[in-house]
Amino acid sequence: MAEALPEGRVLTAPESMDGYRHDDAEWAPYGQPLAVVRPRSTAEVRTLVRWCLEHRVPLVPRGAGTGLSGGANALDGSVVVSFEAMDRVLEIDAGERLAVVQPGVVNDDLRRACAEHGLWYPPDPASSPWSTIGGNVATNAGGMCCVKYGVTRDYVLGLEVVTGGGEIVRLGRRTAKGVAGYDLCSLLVGSEGTLGVITEVTVRLRARRPAERTVVGHFDSAVAAGEAVAAVAAAGVVPSALELVDRHCLAAVDAWKNMGLSAEADTVLLGRLDTPGAAGDAEAELMVDCFRGAGATWAAVSTDQQEADALFDARRLAYPALERLGPVLTEDVCVPRAKVPEMLARIDRTAAAHDLLIANIAHAGDGNLHPLIITPPGDDAARARAQRAFEAILDDALDLGGTVTGEHGVGLLKRRGMERELGPGVLALHHAVKTALDPHGILNPGKVVGVQGVTAEPVGETIAGPV
Amino acid sequence: MAEALPEGRVLTAPESMDGYRHDDAEWAPYGQPLAVVRPRSTAEVRTLVRWCLEHRVPLVPRGAGTGLSGGANALDGSVVVSFEAMDRVLEIDAGERLAVVQPGVVNDDLRRACAEHGLWYPPDPASSPWSTIGGNVATNAGGMCCVKYGVTRDYVLGLEVVTGGGEIVRLGRRTAKGVAGYDLCSLLVGSEGTLGVITEVTVRLRARRPAERTVVGHFDSAVAAGEAVAAVAAAGVVPSALELVDRHCLAAVDAWKNMGLSAEADTVLLGRLDTPGAAGDAEAELMVDCFRGAGATWAAVSTDQQEADALFDARRLAYPALERLGPVLTEDVCVPRAKVPEMLARIDRTAAAHDLLIANIAHAGDGNLHPLIITPPGDDAARARAQRAFEAILDDALDLGGTVTGEHGVGLLKRRGMERELGPGVLALHHAVKTALDPHGILNPGKVVGVQGVTAEPVGETIAGPV
Numbered sequence: 001m002a003e004a005l006p007e008g009r010v011l012t013a014p015e016s017m018d019g020y021r022h023d024d025a026e027w028a029p030y031g032q033p034l035a036v037v038r039p040r041s042t043a044e045v046r047t048l049v050r051w052c053l054e055h056r057v058p059l060v061p062r063g064a065g066t067g068l069s070g071g072a073n074a075l076d077g078s079v080v081v082s083f084e085a086m087d088r089v090l091e092i093d094a095g096e097r098l099a100v101v102q103p104g105v106v107n108d109d110l111r112r113a114c115a116e117h118g119l120w121y122p123p124d125p126a127s128s129p130w131s132t133i134g135g136n137v138a139t140n141a142g143g144m145c146c147v148k149y150g151v152t153r154d155y156v157l158g159l160e161v162v163t164g165g166g167e168i169v170r171l172g173r174r175t176a177k178g179v180a181g182y183d184l185c186s187l188l189v190g191s192e193g194t195l196g197v198i199t200e201v202t203v204r205l206r207a208r209r210p211a212e213r214t215v216v217g218h219f220d221s222a223v224a225a226g227e228a229v230a231a232v233a234a235a236g237v238v239p240s241a242l243e244l245v246d247r248h249c250l251a252a253v254d255a256w257k258n259m260g261l262s263a264e265a266d267t268v269l270l271g272r273l274d275t276p277g278a279a280g281d282a283e284a285e286l287m288v289d290c291f292r293g294a295g296a297t298w299a300a301v302s303t304d305q306q307e308a309d310a311l312f313d314a315r316r317l318a319y320p321a322l323e324r325l326g327p328v329l330t331e332d333v334c335v336p337r338a339k340v341p342e343m344l345a346r347i348d349r350t351a352a353a354h355d356l357l358i359a360n361i362a363h364a365g366d367g368n369l370h371p372l373i374i375t376p377p378g379d380d381a382a383r384a385r386a387q388r389a390f391e392a393i394l395d396d397a398l399d400l401g402g403t404v405t406g407e408h409g410v411g412l413l414k415r416r417g418m419e420r421e422l423g424p425g426v427l428a429l430h431h432a433v434k435t436a437l438d439p440h441g442i443l444n445p446g447k448v449v450g451v452q453g454v455t456a457e458p459v460g461e462t463i464a465g466p467v
Numbered sequence: 468m469a470e471a472l473p474e475g476r477v478l479t480a481p482e483s484m485d486g487y488r489h490d491d492a493e494w495a496p497y498g499q500p501l502a503v504v505r506p507r508s509t510a511e512v513r514t515l516v517r518w519c520l521e522h523r524v525p526l527v528p529r530g531a532g533t534g535l536s537g538g539a540n541a542l543d544g545s546v547v548v549s550f551e552a553m554d555r556v557l558e559i560d561a562g563e564r565l566a567v568v569q570p571g572v573v574n575d576d577l578r579r580a581c582a583e584h585g586l587w588y589p590p591d592p593a594s595s596p597w598s599t600i601g602g603n604v605a606t607n608a609g610g611m612c613c614v615k616y617g618v619t620r621d622y623v624l625g626l627e628v629v630t631g632g633g634e635i636v637r638l639g640r641r642t643a644k645g646v647a648g649y650d651l652c653s654l655l656v657g658s659e660g661t662l663g664v665i666t667e668v669t670v671r672l673r674a675r676r677p678a679e680r681t682v683v684g685h686f687d688s689a690v691a692a693g694e695a696v697a698a699v700a701a702a703g704v705v706p707s708a709l710e711l712v713d714r715h716c717l718a719a720v721d722a723w724k725n726m727g728l729s730a731e732a733d734t735v736l737l738g739r740l741d742t743p744g745a746a747g748d749a750e751a752e753l754m755v756d757c758f759r760g761a762g763a764t765w766a767a768v769s770t771d772q773q774e775a776d777a778l779f780d781a782r783r784l785a786y787p788a789l790e791r792l793g794p795v796l797t798e799d800v801c802v803p804r805a806k807v808p809e810m811l812a813r814i815d816r817t818a819a820a821h822d823l824l825i826a827n828i829a830h831a832g833d834g835n836l837h838p839l840i841i842t843p844p845g846d847d848a849a850r851a852r853a854q855r856a857f858e859a860i861l862d863d864a865l866d867l868g869g870t871v872t873g874e875h876g877v878g879l880l881k882r883r884g885m886e887r888e889l890g891p892g893v894l895a896l897h898h899a900v901k902t903a904l905d906p907h908g909i910l911n912p913g914k915v916v917g918v919q920g921v922t923a924e925p926v927g928e929t930i931a932g933p934v
Binding site: 094095096097118139140142146147151153154163165167168169170171173174175176177178179180181182183184186187189190191195207230233234236238275276277278279334335336337338363365366367368401402403404405406407408409410414417418421422423425426428429430432433434435436437439448449 | 561562563564585606607609613614618620621630632634635636637638640641642643644645646647648649650651653654656657658662674697700701703705742743744745746801802803804805830832833834835868869870871872873874875876877881884885888889890892893895896897899900901902903904906915916
């Protein structure tokens with residue numbers, strides 16, 4: 001392989017590969033790759049895929065490694081492909097409102113580049129300072145503004161892809177509309193590198209982001225905050241963000257940054273609204289009314305932008321703050337908005353039943369909850385209980401008409417949950433599509449779905465499922 | 468088959484099947500079906516699919532037959548499935564902003580039902596008084612408000628489908644977000660009945676539609692109007708509609724309805740803007756400036772709602788008005804917005820070169836043009852020239868970075884154009900996916916793509932391509 005590619009592309013020394021072996025899903029297993037390759041062009045990716053085809057070696061594409069499901073975790077004997085050297089914004093076209101980028105472009109860097117043209121790339125995962133567009137597309141990443149503006153798939157117009165057969169193809173289009181053939185572009189989005197290797201992305205852009213108002217609510221329980229979320233949805237208000245941060249998160253941020261948040265509320269709801277003018281003012285007041293109606297101990301439209309920004313910063317700090325307490329098993333269920341309070345109540349009961357600390361941050365306006373199960377370092381009994389709680393939370397989400405993953409993807413951690421959600425009929429369709437587009441089973445095998453009846457399956461199986 | 472289904476479901480008398488043999492694509496070929504079936508439940512559809520599997524009989528799903536590419540045209544010896552008796556709105560959930568409907572629900576009927584709950588189902592094909600949600604989903608229908616609000620796929624949350632293997636499955640979800648597995652739901656949208664039979668649709672809804680302002684521009688050529696469209700895009704204005712109606716359409720409407728439109732302008736641009744408040748007023752003035760800068764002979768924000776509505780009515784009447792002049796071969800190319808004037812100029816040259824009348828209506832703000840090639844009834848030489856012009860227009864659209872079909876679908880008329888657009892690598896992926904999801908080739912064979920190496924292929928081939 002090193003002979004087929006220019007010098008410097010292939011890493012094989014174990015110590016230089018260490019940083020490429022897994023993503024941020026601490027609990028997902030990972031293996032020892034044969035090599036890490038850092039291509040600089042689509043042609044080099046094709047060369048690599050063809051080498052993998054010839055030698056029947058699994059190939060694991062990787063963005064910045066901020067994933068939370070193990071989707072980018074190395075398999076034993078695999079080749080990990082890192083797109084860090086394919087990081088150029090190739091084109092921004094203001095008239096057509098689109099940008100063309102290589103997969104290694106960092107999300108925030110694209111947003112900044114678009115802003116220079118008066119344009120906005122909305123999808124804003126919490127990992128936006130580090131995660132890449134390629135990884136965002138592979139996982140169909142969400143974020144805070146999705147509640148109004150949609151997820152990554154809603155912004156992907158076209159893709160350049162190296163197929164499982166080693167061909168370079170272009171899927172999708174550059175025009176505003178188009179129905180020539182099947183929507184293979186949408187199919188590739190969220191397929192976690194299992195159906196093709198993405199080498200270029202054309203994204204749709206919006207006009208500059210409108211100014212936002214912030215509405216803050218304090219509640220004496222997460223369930224009460226959940227009732228407010230359901231009330232906002234029932235009132236027909238569409239916020240540009242609606243985030244929930246519970247007492248465990250507030251306390252962890254306070255312990256780290258001394259912000260004094262946990263003294264003021266058990267749970268905080270942070271709403272944003274960007275409808276312009278008087279209509280936006282009315283929506284903000286309606287949101288305050290919804291908060292109060294659900295029992296907020298305090299609720300108001302923020303008049304202090306600095307204070308409002310500090311609260312959103314605290315929300316972003318919640319995850320790293322909790323990680324300081326011990327290994328975090330991250331959940332990502334999504335339920336109908338009306339079921340948010342019931343789901344939060346069930347998570348509380350699950351925490352008690354399994355004697356675990358489960359913190360909650362949530363894109364609450366989407367019904368997308370992130371229960372974070374924290375166990376003391378080195379406590380194997382707690383880890384075992386955490387895994388049972390993890391599956392119990394998935395079952396509760398399904399029971400309430402929800403999904404096991406709202407935005408983090410299936411990877412390894414959610415494979416079993418996904419199988420419960422989809423059932424055998426839909427799983428059979430997944431296997432048929434996987435086999436159709438990756439007939440030799442070399443593309444990230446064992447992630448999302450297993451590969452039936454091909455040699456790659458055992459490689460995937462050895463690491464599948466929570467350890 | 469009649470034994471397997473309740474009485475009255477199966478029609479076999481030729482005269483009772485006549486109305487089910489083709490859609491509105493006058494130029495696409497069609498065959499003589501074996502039977503027409505009007506199921507009343509998903510279970511009946513499954514029974515039918517299983518019967519077709521057992522007897523290797525092709526199955527052609529059909530909405531209201533308003534398609535313009537021949538996608539619903541009967542094949543010789545096929546079973547046509549009409550969903551006219553599965554026409555119930557099953558649920559409207561205001562809090563979750565979604566509706567669940569059977570495929571035979573008429574587009575405007577769903578819009579009306581949603582409006583009663585203060586909600587809005589945006590996709591608005593010109594066929595909305597007749598076309599059904601099932602057909603809209605199968606073709607990923609567009610419409611006038613797509614330029615701001617997106618197409619049918621953007622509103623499909625979930626589907627119930629009978630697969631090519633005769634199983635009932637649910638794809639997609641009811642939650643705001645979800646990434647559990649591949650996006651097979653989006654894959655089915657726009658697949659024209661070739662990958663599964665849709666038996667239920669869950670659509671996303673928006674809050675009540677905002678009030679719109681209308682901006683009208685008169686131009687002395689379609690190309691000048693095209694320049695205005697490109698200027699609007701370059702200025703960053705996002706209209707809620709931007710429609711172009713040329714002199715041939717205006718004259719045809721006048722000849723039918725005596726509206727006096729063609730005396731005032733060669734080409735009319737009709738813009739709508741629904742941004743509320745002062746921001747919307749400013750956008751409307753900016754659109755007027757764009758119209759004037761591109762050479763409008765007259766441009767203004769309409770102050771007469773009745774007059775504005777009459778103009779949009781005229782736009783809707785353009786197609787039936789032209790059909791009164793002779794058979795219409797309907798184009799549906801979509802190009803980048805900046806290329807609209809160049810594409811319109813090329814269409815003019817194509818009309819002259821082939822000695823044809825080509826009228827233009829367009830969802831111009833999307834770059835989605837509908838050149839309408841009209842030939843005198845019974846003039847076979849003109850029909851032959853029209854077919855050459857049809858392919859020439861597709862080639863020009865591709866040359867300008869566009870697509871052969873913006874919203875009407877591939878059906879039969881665009882198969883050759885689609886093959887030129889996609890190229891062999893992407894076509895191979897299409898065949899792989901088709902074979903994976905319809906292994907026996909019974910689902911609307913010969914539409915969109917042929918089926919490789921299975922018995923249904925010759926049936927498709929005998930009618931494929933313009934006659």
